Amino acid sequence: MRYYLIAGEASGDLHASRLMESLKKVDPIAEFRFFGGDRMKAVGGVCVRHIRDLAYMGFVPVLLHLRKIMGNMKFCKQDIVEWKPDVVILVDYAGFNLSIAKFLHAKTNIRVYYYISPKIWAWKEWRIKAIKRDVDEMFSILPFEVDFYEKRHHYPIHYVGNPTAEEVRNFRTSYNETKEAFCARHGLDGRPIIALLAGSRKQEIKDNLPAMIAAADRFADYELVLACAPSVESAYYTNFIEGTRVKTVDDETYQLLSHSTAALVTSGTATLETALLGVPQVVCYETPVPRLIRFGFNHIIKVDYISLVNLIGGREIVPELFADRFSVYNIANALYNILPGHTNRDAQLDGYKTVSDRLGDAVAPDNAAQTIYGLLWK
Structure with a gap:
């Protein structure tokens, strides 16, 4: 043919x-x-x-x-x-x-x-x-x-x-690196990790990463690790992480998530990858003219959610902080509620099972x- x-x-x-x-x-x-x-x-x-x-x-x-x-x-x-x-x-x-x-x-x-x-x-x-x-x-x-x-x-x-579901299944089957080995390889100190997934486009990174860092930095017991996209040069990230305690991992997002306790994630396929790897998350997406965007979302856009996790699950499994809900305070508060010991964490993980079941194998x-x-x- x-x-x-x-x-x-x-x-x-x-x-x-x-x-x-x-x-x-x-x-x-x-x-x-x-x-x-x-x-x-x-x-x-x-x-x-x-x-x-x-x-x-x-x-x-x-x-x-x-x-x-x-x-x-x-x-x-x-x-x-x-x-x-x-x-x-x-x-x-x-x-x-x-x-x-x-x-x-x-x-x-x-x-x-x-x-x-x-x-x-x-x-x-x-x-x-x-x-x-x-x-x-x-x-x-x-x-x-x-x-x-x-x-x-x-x-x-x-x-x-779903191709992403298949890719994550294949990764989980083959990946066996311990957290200790992963941390040693990347110069991490072994504390629990909050992963930062700020997108693969420069504008997304510029809009989202500063607030992500400011929110996550409030949790001193956690190490902050940024997943760097292969399409973005490392020098660009330096503009945002210089002078902070953020460490970086290049083109190893799945590996990073496998050893993370929680994640801050921009909307897109990364939200689904994070869910399928079993990491509780907060979806963060800064937009221009936030009140106008919220009006458009409520009255023009035909869906109830922006993240694939919630769209597939059919309900709000992960918090979506975009438009007028995007702020350092809101991100930090939502992150606190998905850390170990908080009920929102278990509810998210339970919701992830629904997403996985609906995607099939x-x-x-x-x-x-x-x-x-x-x-x-x-």
């Missing part, structure tokens, strides 16, 4: 590359052509556009690069038609990918599958009309999306499992690949 994949961001490149590997297991003669990144290139096939030429986030960057974006879209449509794939697999990246899906539905007979749904359940729910019209099959990695699509919008989808890319290959033969 011939598979044309479109991923426009680093996370999409990772998920698409794993899907490609799984497709090769069920279809040894699979041919790939794609918009993607280095991980997809490593699997094989022809990369016709790299994600570094695609990933523009925010209104102003998109506006500044609009001509290039439109050129890439025109080229993509033409390239798909000329290559004649058996299926086009879209990976997240909604603005670009839904335009491609619309074109393919209107102008060709090529099947369109979507792997990792765009987050239309949070906002832009009106996009469901385009998805129902233009996307032949949807493959989801979040269990609550099944009810959203099937019950709310009468559009059947495939929940294939399916291997998402393998499950998706088998389903995709089977559907293509129908």
Whole structure:
């Protein structure tokens, strides 16, 4: 079979590359052509556009690069038609990918599958009309999306499992380093650890890390350890931790969490990773114009929570301190309530079991690949 994949961001490149590997297991003669990144290139096939030429986030960057974006879209449509794939697999990246899906539905007979749904359940729910019209099959990695699509919008989808859950399971099976060895390796003194996960983008770090440090520093019996993202140079972190008692760990977030007593975490996949590794957490996310953001969350955004833990659990398992609730005092207070000896800690850990159960133990890319290959033969 011939598979044309479109991923426009680093996370999409990772998920698409794993899907490609799984497709090769069920279809040894699979041919790939794609918009993607280095991980997809490593699997094989022809990369016709790299994600570094695609990933523009925010209104102003998109506006500044609009001509290039439109050129890439025109080229993509033409390239798909000329290559004649058996299926086009879209990976997240909604603005670009839904335009491609619309074109393919209107102008060709090529099947369109979507792997990792765009987050239309949070906002832009009106996009469901385009998805129902233009996307032949949807493959989801979040269990609550099944009810959203099937019950709310009468559009059947495939929940294939969650890649993060699988990654954490694999890590926990193979990791056996003691806390003593971990601390010795990183120059830590062996006290209980509060982990700081401030995000992978510089703006997130700038917005969140100072308040995280100020809140955690109130707990003198704990060592404060920052998980540094590989995409951010160490010198940038120095601006925030110089003169503090914060230590750092580079690109070892799972290892750090395995030995942590609690964590302060920005919203995103890190909240789910922290939960699956069994570490009580406080979700912290500073926003501009906090009162306006709170109004938008209450009246415009279509979900009750911002963290994947709470979205999957269907209730507030972890505290979410964002917009007008984001403050050093609130963070410190919430952190105190999840330390050993406090009832909120046990309640969180119990809630994590619900999250794990709902995610299941399916291997998402393998499950998706088998389903995709089977559907293509129908």
